[in-house]
Amino acid sequence: MAGRFGMAWAVAAALAWVAAPAQAEIRASASIDARAEGVRIAPEIYGQFAEHLGTGIEDGIWVGEDSSIPNIRGFRRDVVEALRRLKVPVVRWPGGCFADIYRWRDGIGPRDRRPVTLNKWWGNAEERNRFGTHEFFDFAELIGAKTYLNVNVGTGTAGEAREWLEYVTSPSGSTLAQLRRAHGRERPWRVDYIGIGNEMWGCGGNLTAAEFAPLARRFATFLREEGGPRIIAGGATGDDHGWTEALVRDPRGFDAVSLHQYTLPTGDWTTKGAAVGFDEAAWAQTFQRTRRMEELIVGHDAVMDRHDAENRLALIVAEWGSWYDPTPGTNSAFLQQENSLRDALIAALNFAIFHRHADRVRMANIAQMVNVLQAMIHTRGERMVLTPTYHAFEMFTPFQGAQALPAQVTSPDYVVGDVSQPAVEVTAARDAAGAVHVALVNVDPDEEAIVSLALAGRGQAALSGRLLTAERMDSVNSFGAPETVRPVPFNGARWLGERLEVRLPAKSVVVLRVG
Numbered sequence: 001m002a003g004r005f006g007m008a009w010a011v012a013a014a015l016a017w018v019a020a021p022a023q024a025e026i027r028a029s030a031s032i033d034a035r036a037e038g039v040r041i042a043p044e045i046y047g048q049f050a051e052h053l054g055t056g057i058e059d060g061i062w063v064g065e066d067s068s069i070p071n072i073r074g075f076r077r078d079v080v081e082a083l084r085r086l087k088v089p090v091v092r093w094p095g096g097c098f099a100d101i102y103r104w105r106d107g108i109g110p111r112d113r114r115p116v117t118l119n120k121w122w123g124n125a126e127e128r129n130r131f132g133t134h135e136f137f138d139f140a141e142l143i144g145a146k147t148y149l150n151v152n153v154g155t156g157t158a159g160e161a162r163e164w165l166e167y168v169t170s171p172s173g174s175t176l177a178q179l180r181r182a183h184g185r186e187r188p189w190r191v192d193y194i195g196i197g198n199e200m201w202g203c204g205g206n207l208t209a210a211e212f213a214p215l216a217r218r219f220a221t222f223l224r225e226e227g228g229p230r231i232i233a234g235g236a237t238g239d240d241h242g243w244t245e246a247l248v249r250d251p252r253g254f255d256a257v258s259l260h261q262y263t264l265p266t267g268d269w270t271t272k273g274a275a276v277g278f279d280e281a282a283w284a285q286t287f288q289r290t291r292r293m294e295e296l297i298v299g300h301d302a303v304m305d306r307h308d309a310e311n312r313l314a315l316i317v318a319e320w321g322s323w324y325d326p327t328p329g330t331n332s333a334f335l336q337q338e339n340s341l342r343d344a345l346i347a348a349l350n351f352a353i354f355h356r357h358a359d360r361v362r363m364a365n366i367a368q369m370v371n372v373l374q375a376m377i378h379t380r381g382e383r384m385v386l387t388p389t390y391h392a393f394e395m396f397t398p399f400q401g402a403q404a405l406p407a408q409v410t411s412p413d414y415v416v417g418d419v420s421q422p423a424v425e426v427t428a429a430r431d432a433a434g435a436v437h438v439a440l441v442n443v444d445p446d447e448e449a450i451v452s453l454a455l456a457g458r459g460q461a462a463l464s465g466r467l468l469t470a471e472r473m474d475s476v477n478s479f480g481a482p483e484t485v486r487p488v489p490f491n492g493a494r495w496l497g498e499r500l501e502v503r504l505p506a507k508s509v510v511v512l513r514v515g
């Protein structure tokens with residue numbers, strides 16, 4: 001019943017502008033030049049991250065060929081099909097903190113003979129290594145994604161990393177390439193990106209920036225090859241500009257440095273804040289904290305500019321997303337959390353930030369793909385549910401590879417206590433076929449926003465749109481009611497002369513296609 005009520009409510013919201021009160025409280029405006037020459041939004045900005053952590057891979061992606069759960073060569077069919085619809089551009093694997101304890105040789109060969117290891121970082125869970133190198137590359141091919149291998153620096157060597165790359169990519173008759181063939185893969189795979197270490201200032205080995213920078217260069221020396229993977233040096237967290245500085249002042253061998261930034265409602269790692277059942281103060285605080293991503297990117301970009309004014313090096317936001325207190329009753333080491341409408345808005349706000357900095361930010365990997373943190377998908381046994389975050393990613397697929405169009409936005413503030421931020425966010429891009437896509441977010445949970453949009457070069461063009469909202473700030477898609485939060489057609493935009501008027505429902509994301 002709850003699911004059906006949710007759907008009827010969403011449809012009513014989609015039609016709301018027809019019956020909206022004449023006097024709305026939020027009036028915002030935006031100006032976009034649809035003819036502008038923008039920076040290309042790298043599709044990889046919509047990238048994903050899958051770590052050996054809890055049920056992120058085992059159960060979430062991999063169930064094995066003998067499972068009663070429908071699968072393709074051991075990969076859950078439902079999850080693979082959902083990810084294909086998402087046009088996942090790239091997947092980062094195998095971690096995360098796990099990367100720096102992962103021995104790649106444990107994950108090749110007959111599955112029933114692979115060792116069982118302990119996942120030190122995530123509850124000492126037994127890792128059966130059933131999802132290893134062949135499974136990762138097979139999975140990436142199945143969903144049509146590029147590959148991002150994060151190699152082990154913490155407990156590994158440059159030699160082991162080099163051998164892994166050879167095993168995966170060599171067309172030669174070397175012993176390692178032959179071993180790959182003996183394990184069933186004749187043709188080499190492509191590694192698109194290599195990450196050197198993960199959080200080397202923490203779980204990667206508690207190194208200082210001065211210790212890590214030369215180590216990263218040494219790894220890069222042995223992993224770099226003509227036409228080979230782009231090399232990403234394991235980067236900073238938050239505003240640790242000194243870490244970025246240490247890497248980019250002598251970036252020999254690197255194509256990029258990474259950045260990790262999570263959104264905790266409270267900002268406190270001991271009590272992060274509830275995933276659902278939160279109040280409006282937490283709602284507002286969460287968005288204010290997630291918007292910090294912009295100042296962090298600007299800060300790291302400024303450091304990079306000093307050494308690389310040409311933007312040769314990319315900034316890769318290799319881990320981002322919400323991090324809440326774990327779902328009660330679950331293993332806290334498995335980082336399972338509910339995913340609500342709030343998470344969809346978090347995703348949309350971050351996409352807008354990444355678009356604005358697309359000249360430097362050329363990949364981002366949300367943490368994580370399935371069942372962990374701000375996941376796209378939740379699974380339980382044979383059931384699967386798509387989260388509000390999934391829907392945000394899916395609605396933004398037209399932005400992948402499109403030209404970002406700068407938007408000048410004027411919005412009143414949404415104020416809760418001492419937390420104040422713009423109520424309305426707008427981002428736009430032009431795709432290869434010339435259509436313009438405009439995404440709008442209204443973070444006010446109660447008030448509709450009327451946005452007046454000047455879209456130079458597009459007056460009166462054909463319009464279509466989709467809306468994501470829900471009855472409550474913390475509405476979720478549960479296994480019992482999987483369609484409570486889902487996109488519906490949006491009819492709240494119309495041309496008023498040369499301007500577009502968009503009636504943006506409270507707490508919503510809208511993506512319009514113009515022309």
Ligand code: AHR
Nearest residue numbers: 095096097098198199367
């Ligand atoms: O995504 C979960 C963990 O968060 C990753 O393993 C680690 O890199 C980060 O601290």
